[in-house]
């Protein structure tokens with residue numbers, strides 16, 4: 007099972023769009039996939055048409071110990087399950103402040119789920135912060151995927167993001183590693199994107215071998231800016247359902263293939 | 273003095289870009305402006321070339337009661353002061369959890385500054401969350417400006433954003449009101465943008481008169497997507513300094529004029 011945290015504390019860089027379309031693409035390729043929505047905005051859930059209102063159990067119930075993941079997850083398409091969230095989750099950050107094992111709640115919930123079910127992929131969509139929800143994802147994950155818009159602010163936040171990953175690896179999760187950076191909202195032909203990519207490659211080539219990002223690289227498949235990717239969520243569909251032939255579906259399709267090709271022999 | 277909170281919990285919608293360029297434009301128009309960076313990412317500070325490292329005092333020192341705003345603010349251009357932030361600020365959310373008056377720290381700091389200095393505008397750039405830093409901005413503010421990218425997820429978050437504003441107004445700040453919505457990253461000619469604007473106008477026209485957004489409207493000046501706006505921060509400059517004739521400078525210039533024209537007789 008590959009457990010992937012899709013994270014970046016910079017806002018609006020394509021975390022949710024990438025989580026949902028990766029999950030949908032991997033499920034369509036026959037993998038059993040669980041998408042966990044860790045953002046109190048609940049955009050990952052909404053994107054797949056799940057609006058967790060009223061009595062519907064959410065990931066918040068997992069963080070408060072009320073319900074196991076096996077009860078919270080919904081089947082939204084063949085092979086594709088979602089553990090939804092909503093704004094209740096915002097309370098978890100404060101409620102967990104004094105909890106002794108606040109960083110491992112999600113890891114333990116996933117271990118419990120794994121006793122009865124075998125998922126091929128677990129994908130966790132993180133909120134735009136490095137708080138306890140994102141730390142839970144890093145503690146539960148085996149891999150980190152970093153969506154990044156090739157803009158100036160993106161580079162600024164990267165060192166803080168990576169140092170947080172290193173901290174979690176040394177204290178909570180020895181097997182954590184950064185697999186790669188997904189270039190999102192890519193505007194071909196702009197000098198800014200080219201400059202940022204050059205800086206990124208420089209940065210990655212210089213990293214020490216004992217860091218969690220020692221083997222990280224930029225995914226070959228770049229996700230170009232494409233308005234259909236922004237339209238799909240309002241229909242509750244992945245890009246593959248909404249507009250299977252558009253550049254957005256092509257790019258995420260390539261990314262899915264690249265991710266599958268990396269699979270280590272189990 | 274107009275004290276404006278620039279907020280939206282949705283990430284990457286143009287909060288920092290709008291805060292900085294509004295502040296710079298108002299300062300160029302002769303107003304004395306203080307930009308307060310409330311985001312631990314410190315992007316507002318970086319955008320104006322202030323990198324708060326080492327011993328440089330930051331807004332974090334104001335939240336911990338170590339330093340007054342009069343010491344923390346830097347003069348970065350004529351009439352333009354910045355109270356910078358950096359990643360230390362992320363600790364404030366946790367450290368203030370048990371503080372009895374955690375929501376009014378910034379309001380009190382601004383009142384103290386106003387005893388010795390008269391600013392025309394205070395602009396607060398908020399992080400992508402509705403946590404204690406954003407609540408402090410709402411408690412200190414007289415007005416809220418909401419940057420919004422006309423995409424599906426933007427509408428989803430608006431009701432939560434507005435209900436938080438209403439809560440702060442009823443409990444902490446009677447004079448708070450939502451002045452308007454700034455359409456950012458606007459892509460002319462896309463149906464998505466047109467549909468979202470229609471939904472927004474519907475929403476605003478239906479609101480009750482006793483809500484803080486009863487008089488809110490969409491600012492006439494729309495900020496179009498323009499790559500120069502994303503390039504300017506890497507030079508530490510506002511759009512007016514970096515590329516004064518580009519569409520981004522034109523759009524923010526129009527917004528500044530619109531904001532000035534709204535000034536009530538003091």
Ligand SMILES: Nc1ncnc2c1ncn2[C@@H]1O[C@H](COP(=O)(O)OP(=O)(O)OP(=O)(O)O)[C@@H](O)[C@H]1O
Pocket residue numbers: 016017018019020021022023024045049132133134190191192229230231232233234235236237239254281282283284400423424425426
């Ligand atoms: N490649 C793309 N082309 C066009 N629009 C995109 C693309 N990727 C994402 N978007 C749109 O850009 C906005 C930001 O993307 P998204 O919400 O996925 O980012 P995020 O990192 O999850 O944001 P947050 O920090 O708020 O969680 C959304 O409105 C989304 O529909």
Ligand SMILES: Nc1ncnc2c1ncn2[C@@H]1O[C@H](COP(=O)(O)OP(=O)(O)OP(=O)(O)O)[C@@H](O)[C@H]1O
Pocket residue numbers: 015016017018134157158159160282283284285286287288289290311315398399400456457458495496497498499500501502503505520
């Ligand atoms: N009108 C625009 N045209 C092109 N690029 C823009 C525009 N406005 C903002 N940007 C770029 O888009 C990205 C997001 O904008 P910005 O950082 O201002 O949003 P934010 O809401 O402050 O994000 P966060 O939620 O992380 O604080 C930045 O890289 C910025 O340079």
Ligand SMILES: [Mg+2]
Pocket residue numbers: 021022023045049132133
């Ligand atoms: Mg998201």
Ligand SMILES: [Mg+2]
Pocket residue numbers: 287288289311315398399
């Ligand atoms: Mg910002």
